[in-house]
Amino acid sequence: MATEIRDPKTMSTVEMMKDEALFRQGLRARHRRGTLWKRFFQLALAIAFLALIALFFNIVNAAFGYIIENYAVDPQTLAPDGDLSALSEEALVDILLTNQSNRLPVYIRDYLFAGDASQFTSQPMYQALPNATLPEGTADLTVRDLTPEQQAQILIDNMDQRQLVSVVEAQVVSPSVLKTYSLMESIFNRAAIEQEYQEQFAAQGAVLRFYSWVNIDFITSPMSSNPAATGVRTAIQGTLWVVVLTILIAFPIGVGAAIYLEEYSSHEENSLTARISRIIETNIRNLAGVPSIIYGLLGLAIFVRVLSDITGGRTIISASLTMALLILPVIIINAQEAIRAVPSSMRDGSFGLGATRWQTVYKIVLPSALPGILTGTILGMSRAVGETAPLIIIGASTFILTDPSGPLSKFTVLPILVYNWTSRPQQPFRDAAAAGIIVLLIILLILNATAIIVRQRARRRLAS
């Protein structure tokens, strides 16, 4: 409401009191509005917090809970107390031989053969399994020509007991999850779950039990097309390989670029080096905003396709090179900030003592910038651990049973597994995906905790 503003001197006391009352009324309204908006601003943060809680809750809810499980062959009949891991290699292979003698070539292919799966049956054994111990007289035969006993011997000679346990578990015992329940259902609706189990599943010999999808077997077994027997071992190893190689490539280049930009580029306007630095700097800012999937396309075209003779195609090294390019801007920008934060008096002191620029950088600037540089590096590492899209593009395997053995092996990583499992319609795979996410988040947590510790150590050392 628009009231005319008047000089108080011309007002009578009554008028002044009215004016005052009006002002106070308006002021109350203004403060009310202010409080209301303040509540909204708080609400925004509260919603962010709630989203975070919902995110974690949703994962935990899927990763634990009752399952109804059925076995093709009850483990109780195979081993005392159903404990397969207590059996010897021979006993395990014996189980395979009696139950699935026609599938032995498949296990040989999946666990021992490294090449293209479609060519396995046509190659003689010495060519297909060059590093394996082969039974007498089988080297020139193809896998189809071997007797089941010879095939079994190859499995005994070349696989360790743990691998055989997981084969027997996945293929002979073959637990199939008939139904899963979320953690909330399991806690608050137990009676209904038990009733459903008794009515529909108990008759066929299925078992109802509380199950944690994250468990030792899940972490130590390779993946499987059976959600109940699947695991993330190959993916964890793939993730570690990719991240370590990525950092080995990106760290020296990133820190080198940051040193150049902060310490070596000339401060004179319009000189050549200053212009180059400006271009590099703008360029890095722009690269930081490029969607990660586009790096995937770059990696696909260059590292996987053009350089396939060197990288071997869809391998760990291709993935690491792609990831290195992706996290380069993160490392450079953070290292630049850390280097910039080193007081120039320290540089001047070093120059004053007669040190060259490189001596100054190496002995004075870098040590005191190190905590910041490491923080940036770990940020980049976390990014490399969690990124999925570029690796989908360059073709990380979604199904692979052999552990990666070096930079040139095929591989898969945790986020790819999570993506793959989530995109399947069966609920058990979604639950396994939730377990995969928990493992992924734990790895990230460990990384970040390390970052904090390293940073604080380095700070303390500098302070003393």
Place this chain on the structure above:
Amino acid sequence: MATPIDAGHEAGQITDVVQPLGPEQKRSSIAKRLRPIDGLVRVLLLLCGIVSIVVTVGLVIVLGTEALTFFAKPEVGILEFLFSTTWQPVAGEFGILPLLNATLVTSFWAMVVALPLGFGAAIYLSEYAKPATRDRLKPILEVLAGIPTVTYGFFALTFMTPILRGIFGQDTVQIYNMLSAGLVMGIMILPTIASMSEDALRAVPLSLREASYGLGATKFETVAKVVFPAALSGLIAATLVGVARAVGETMIVALASGAGPVRELTVIPFGSGETITGHIARISGGDLSYGSIDYQSLFALGLYLFIFTLGLNLLSQRITKRFREVYQ
């Protein structure tokens, strides 16, 4: 403490050392002796810096050449690519609009979530919260920012979608829908927008706020009428970066928004719709033969995405730069 005699003695020593070496040519010989290492290091470091330029050039060349071979094919024209409303690689139809449609719809809903919440959180952190509170609250956003995007995809599909289907009805909302992907993407972008906006708000000089208080404005009036407008360019820059991230985000849409481009261009987000990024991820997931038209179409889409996001980022940088000049 040095006595004058000591000082003189030391000075004498120094001249003793320096003079026999000779003033001019000796100094240059020291410089010569040290330069090779320094020069080599300088070159190596410069090379490290140039890697980033090589990457950019590589991106442009790779995307450009593959996209050019794609457009040179008789099945596709660049006009058809940009304006046709069907994307059916099997039938030789490559119109980007249906994919772009889904990208824009999901990004729109992401911004509907991320802008008010991001600005709200930023204003609270920068204007209202005490430093101690701020330090305690900020990790929430940092954790949100650090979670891998595939986790958000899982969240969208297994949490947000059932909720939406519960609210709007199973028949209205499909299992794979753009709304769920968009909303969750908004949560993912929220930390980016909040932290950039907070920087922008905090860069507004205190004197502006104090002048406003001096004129009798309340805290909120100061925030809404003085600080917010003063930081507007920074907030716009944050928004643009947020949009660029939403457009380029892959995992959430690949998991939650569905496969197969929208049939008809639509703004209704309840149906499934494949975004540009989602399509690239799905197609390249299979066995793709190099040199096939599908393979090349990926690069055409990638180039489109690259130009789109680069444009947004450049605009954002330009705006930020201008805004920095005003207050420093």
